[in-house]
Amino acid sequence: MEDIATPSINAELMIRYVGRRVRVVCELDNAGDGQTVQGRTSDKGVVQIQRDPRTAPPKTKYVEFIGTVVDPQTIREESNTNWGDNFDMAMHNESVHLMNSKYAWMFQQA
Amino acid sequence: MLSVGSISKIKSGDCQEPIVLQITSLEKATNNKFKVTLSDGQSSNSGVLATQLSELVDKGDVKLGTIARLNAYVLNKVQDGYFIMTTDLEVVAQDENFVAPALSAAVTAVASTPNSNRVLKETSIQNTPGAMVSPGPAPSPSEDPRLAKSMKTHEGGTPSSLNAVHLSPTPSILKGFSPLSTPTGHQTPPVTPTLAAAGTPVQHVTQLAVASEKKNINLIQQLHPYQDSWNVKVVISRKSPLWTNKGPPKFVVEMADSQGGQIQGTFWRGQAERYHEVLQEGKVYVISKFQVKVANKAYNSCKNEYEIHFNDKTEVLEAPDQDTSGMAAVTFDIIPIEQLPKHVGRKVPVDVMGVVVALGPLGSVKRKSDNSDLQRRDVTLVDQSGKSVSLTLWGDLSTKEPAATCLEEHASRCVIMQVTNCRVTDYMGCSLSSVSKSLLTVDTQSAGSSNEAAEALKGWWKSQGYEGSAGLSFPSVGDSATVGGKGSGNNTGTRSFGYLSDINAAANAMSLPDPSARPVSTELTGCASVLKSDQTFYYLANPETGKKVTQQHDGSYMSEDGSMCAAPQHRYVYSFKLVDFTGETWANIFSAEGEAMLGVSADRLAEVKDQDADAAAALCKAAQWKEWSVVVSSKSREYNGERKMRHTVTSLKPVDYVQQCRRLLDTINKF
Numbered sequence: 136m137e138d139i140a141t142p143s144i145n146a147e148l149m150i151r152y153v154g155r156r157v158r159v160v161c162e163l164d165n166a167g168d169g170q171t172v173q174g175r176t177s178d179k180g181v182v183q184i185q186r187d188p189r190t191a192p193p194k195t196k197y198v199e200f201i202g203t204v205v206d207p208q209t210i211r212e213e214s215n216t217n218w219g220d221n222f223d224m225a226m227h228n229e230s231v232h233l234m235n236s237k238y239a240w241m242f243q244q245a
Numbered sequence: 246m247l248s249v250g251s252i253s254k255i256k257s258g259d260c261q262e263p264i265v266l267q268i269t270s271l272e273k274a275t276n277n278k279f280k281v282t283l284s285d286g287q288s289s290n291s292g293v294l295a296t297q298l299s300e301l302v303d304k305g306d307v308k309l310g311t312i313a314r315l316n317a318y319v320l321n322k323v324q325d326g327y328f329i330m331t332t333d334l335e336v337v338a339q340d341e342n343f344v345a346p347a348l349s350a351a352v353t354a355v356a357s358t359p360n361s362n363r364v365l366k367e368t369s370i371q372n373t374p375g376a377m378v379s380p381g382p383a384p385s386p387s388e389d390p391r392l393a394k395s396m397k398t399h400e401g402g403t404p405s406s407l408n409a410v411h412l413s414p415t416p417s418i419l420k421g422f423s424p425l426s427t428p429t430g431h432q433t434p435p436v437t438p439t440l441a442a443a444g445t446p447v448q449h450v451t452q453l454a455v456a457s458e459k460k461n462i463n464l465i466q467q468l469h470p471y472q473d474s475w476n477v478k479v480v481i482s483r484k485s486p487l488w489t490n491k492g493p494p495k496f497v498v499e500m501a502d503s504q505g506g507q508i509q510g511t512f513w514r515g516q517a518e519r520y521h522e523v524l525q526e527g528k529v530y531v532i533s534k535f536q537v538k539v540a541n542k543a544y545n546s547c548k549n550e551y552e553i554h555f556n557d558k559t560e561v562l563e564a565p566d567q568d569t570s571g572m573a574a575v576t577f578d579i580i581p582i583e584q585l586p587k588h589v590g591r592k593v594p595v596d597v598m599g600v601v602v603a604l605g606p607l608g609s610v611k612r613k614s615d616n617s618d619l620q621r622r623d624v625t626l627v628d629q630s631g632k633s634v635s636l637t638l639w640g641d642l643s644t645k646e647p648a649a650t651c652l653e654e655h656a657s658r659c660v661i662m663q664v665t666n667c668r669v670t671d672y673m674g675c676s677l678s679s680v681s682k683s684l685l686t687v688d689t690q691s692a693g694s695s696n697e698a699a700e701a702l703k704g705w706w707k708s709q710g711y712e713g714s715a716g717l718s719f720p721s722v723g724d725s726a727t728v729g730g731k732g733s734g735n736n737t738g739t740r741s742f743g744y745l746s747d748i749n750a751a752a753n754a755m756s757l758p759d760p761s762a763r764p765v766s767t768e769l770t771g772c773a774s775v776l777k778s779d780q781t782f783y784y785l786a787n788p789e790t791g792k793k794v795t796q797q798h799d800g801s802y803m804s805e806d807g808s809m810c811a812a813p814q815h816r817y818v819y820s821f822k823l824v825d826f827t828g829e830t831w832a833n834i835f836s837a838e839g840e841a842m843l844g845v846s847a848d849r850l851a852e853v854k855d856q857d858a859d860a861a862a863a864l865c866k867a868a869q870w871k872e873w874s875v876v877v878s879s880k881s882r883e884y885n886g887e888r889k890m891r892h893t894v895t896s897l898k899p900v901d902y903v904q905q906c907r908r909l910l911d912t913i914n915k916f
Contacts, residue, residue: 223903229910238913 140243141201145231146180150207158201159210160218160227163193174198177228183209190214197222246312246338247286255320256290256327263316265337271302271309279307283315283329292318292329306336310343465506468537468551476533477502478564487521496521499547500532509545510535510553520561529564546594546666579663583630586675594666597677598699599626600706601662602633607643620644626662629705636664636677642685661699742908743767746827748879748892764880770900771825772872773842778858778865782839783815783847791816791836815847823875823892830892832877838897843868874898874905 142148144157159182161174172184172193184200186192190212197218202210234242251264269289270282279294279302294302301307317333462478479500487496494517501507510532512520524530532555540552580588580595588595605623612619622643627633664685667677679685748767785802787794787810794802794813802813817839823832840846843864845853854861876896881888 223906226903226906226910230906233910233913 142239142242143231143234145178145228146176146182147178148231148235149182149204149210151235153204153206156201156203156213157210158199160197160199160222160224162197162222162224174200177224177231181208185209185211187212187214193217196220197224247284249286250288252283252285252288252290252329255318255329263314264318265312265314267312267340267343268307268309269343271307273302290327290329292331294334295330295332297332298334301334301336307334308339310340311336312338312340462531464504465500465502465508465549466504468508468553470537470539470551473536473558474534475537476531478529478531480529481524481526482507484521484524484526487517494518494521498524500553506549507547508549508551508553509540509547510555512555516555516557516559520555524561529567531562531564533560533562534558581630582626582628582634583632585634585669585677588669594668594680594683595677596663596665597626597628597634597636597667598661598663598702599628599634600702601625602627624662628702634675634677636662636667636679638679638685640679642679642683661702663699743769744827745769745771745823745825745830748877749828749830764878766876766878766895768874768876768896769825770872770905771823771875772870773821773868774824774829774870775822776819776842776865776869777821778862780819782819782850782854783817785813786816788812788814815851817843817847823877823894832892832894834894834897838894841897842871842873872900874900 139156141156141158142152144152144159149157159174159176161172161176161182161184163172163174165172170186172186174182174184176182184202185205187202193215195217197220199216199218200210200212201214201216202212205211246265247267248264251266255264264285266283266285268281269284272280274280274293276296277299278296279299281292281294282289283292294307298307307313313334313336315329315331315334318329318331320327321330461476463475465477465479468475468477477500479502481498482501483499485497487494493514495511495513496517497509497511499507499509534556535558536554536556537551538554540547540550545552579598582597582599585595585597601624603623603625607620607622609618609620611617620640620643622638624636624638625633626636662685664677664679664683666683667679670676670678748769784793785795786792787802787804787808789810790804790808792804792806792808794804794810797803801809801811803809816836818833818835819839820831820833821842822829834842836847843850844867845864850861850864853864874897875894878893878895879890880893882891883889
């Protein structure tokens with residue numbers, strides 16, 4: 136995307152990025168369902184994704200959504216990527232944690 | 246009177262006629278039989294008197310010098326010669342003036358046992374460039390002129406020059422034997438009785454002849470395998486016990502010379518029995534004529550690329566000057582603690598010096614073999630490299646001095662401990678263990694370069710190391726050996742995760758590991774960056790055994806071991822450049838892994854290559870830059886004296902992202 140960093144987050148970090156563009160990996164129970172999709176994040180929280188009808192509907196179990204945080208529970212989707220059906224959420228969560236705490240400086244842009 | 250020439254005659258098989266021989270040596274053997282040397286005036290041979298004749302000896306009818314007619318006798322062949330077994334003899338005459346060839350009274354009778362390794366040395370060395378060597382079993386004589394002469398010239402037994410007669414089969418050695426024949430007789434000194442037969446009935450000598458000064462002494466440093474007429478003057482630093490369990494007896498000595506060179510030498514069989522009692526630790530000997538061979542590191546942990554094998558030709562003489570002050574066998578090679586992981590698993594023992602920071606309690610362990618107790622104690626040492634290591638002292642080293650003093654004092658002051666010859670193990674990553682050879686010194690009691698090292702260590706400790714008991718933190722070198730970037734070993738145990746930069750560092754290190762060291766397996770994630778299509782990719786193999794086969798005239802294929810096969814298979818063996826984000830190296834790859842990398846079987850590649858070179862090239866190109874989880878086994882090989890690291894792919898699998906991710910996260914967390 137452009138030159139703005141899009142940090143990878145989970146449910147508990149949503150509050151920090153309200154109004155910012157972020158990316159979240161969600162585990163979907165029912166894919167491609169209408170306007171709002173509910174997904175479980177890597178820290179076992181729940182977020183609502185307001186889908187953009189122009190993008191292709193998510194197909195696999197794990198999907199990464201890139202969008203703007205509307206409020207601590209909702210993201211307005213800009214795009215999505217299918218990440219397959221095999222994904223270790225716990226490990227991802229560790230990475231997310233690292234990327235937003237100790238090593239956050241690596242992922243921010245001036 | 247003597248049947249001259251009869252001995253040669255009977256050797257050729259003619260044992261019919263009675264012959265008259267003289268008994269030139271007489272020795273009582275086991276089971277009441279007597280062993281003799283019989284001479285016909287021209288030659289001699291060993292013999293045995295049958296038991297029924299023993300009483301003649303006991304009575305005094307048959308003795309040294311007796312001339313007897315052997316009426317019944319047979320010639321028995323033994324491993325190295327013959328001996329004459331006689332069952333019926335009659336005394337013809339006595340030679341009252343007979344003097345046994347060996348002069349000095351202390352010399353044991355020269356028993357002509359067929360198997361005896363007789364070493365009768367002539368100690369005046371000037372005569373012969375390499376003095377005398379004892380032949381192995383030498384019943385077949387050409388000592389005649391000597392014997393005959395000796396009988397004539399040495400009536401009355403003047404000790405003169407001759408200490409012993411060398412009975413040897415070859416004329417060339419005879420000529421070394423000058424004292425008898427040369428007018429100048431003898432030269433210098435000495436003296437003492439010589440070594441007698443070893444091998445069987447124990448006649449160990451308690452004293453060795455002393456060497457004369459004028460030998461040309463070589464230094465241990467000069468030794469090489471392409472010559473065998475060496476003379477070295479060495480102190481025996483250690484002597485192993487005589488090993489007789491698994492086969493012929495042998496023992497090993499460690500020697501040091503005046504320049505501090507060290508080398509290990511082995512005595513075998515007869516030599517072993519003969520010299521084991523004689524040689525003493527701490528004494529200096531002049532040893533000549535032995536074989537120098539490349540050291541077998543499996544059995545030799547001495548710091549020398551060569552080792553000595555003593556043989557029948559070897560001469561051992563006591564050195565006249567027993568001054569061992571210049572002969573410190575130890576040249577310390579102190580290794581910084583942080584470099585110890587490199588030595589893990591190798592058989593070569595190391596020397597370490599460090600400040601004692603912790604001393605464990607004295608414990609004991611029960612030996613599994615015989616339930617006996619073994620004392621042990623752990624010591625933690627640190628040095629300038631900033632790392633600590635745990636050293637385990639076993640047995641006496643743990644209980645006796647100097648470890649005992651350390652215990653009291655290490656808390657109060659800086660105690661420096663130095664251990665030589667200890668083994669690096671991979672217990673807890675990396676630790677030290679004492680072996681029987683280990684020498685423990687505390688507070689630099691040893692001389693030499695280690696003193697400076699000790700001073701440096703003390704200086705470092707006072708300025709940087711010591712921070713009161715609380716502030717000390719020295720990471721254990723064991724930690725860094727197992728953890729820290731290398732991840733945990735996989736199922737196979739010895740494998741650890743690494744990067745090409747590590748592999749290359751090991752490969753480019755100043756001293757490559759010994760070719761005998763175990764190969765090091767490293768798992769890493771990498772790609773093939775270069776895969777040349779114009780190399781030999783495969784060889785023809787027997788599909789069952791995998792061994793290389795060559796085509797025979799009739800179209801069939803045969804491997805080296807003779808097994809045939811009709812339809813050989815192509816098997817991969819090629820090299821490629823392996824690369825990861827830290828570095829790159831050339832590696833070899835075989836069979837299954839090769840197929841995984843290229844994506845086609847070797848047979849198929851062979852076909853394609855024959856038909857269309859471009860297609861083959863394309864296949865190779867396609868195989869490049871694919872990421873794999875590779876296990877590389879690195880081992881050093883020696884070619885023409887040069888050591889090179891060879892890397893072989895032992896496993897090639899698609900990357901398991903989950904596993905790699907886990908590893909990465911762990912690494913990050915530990916950072």
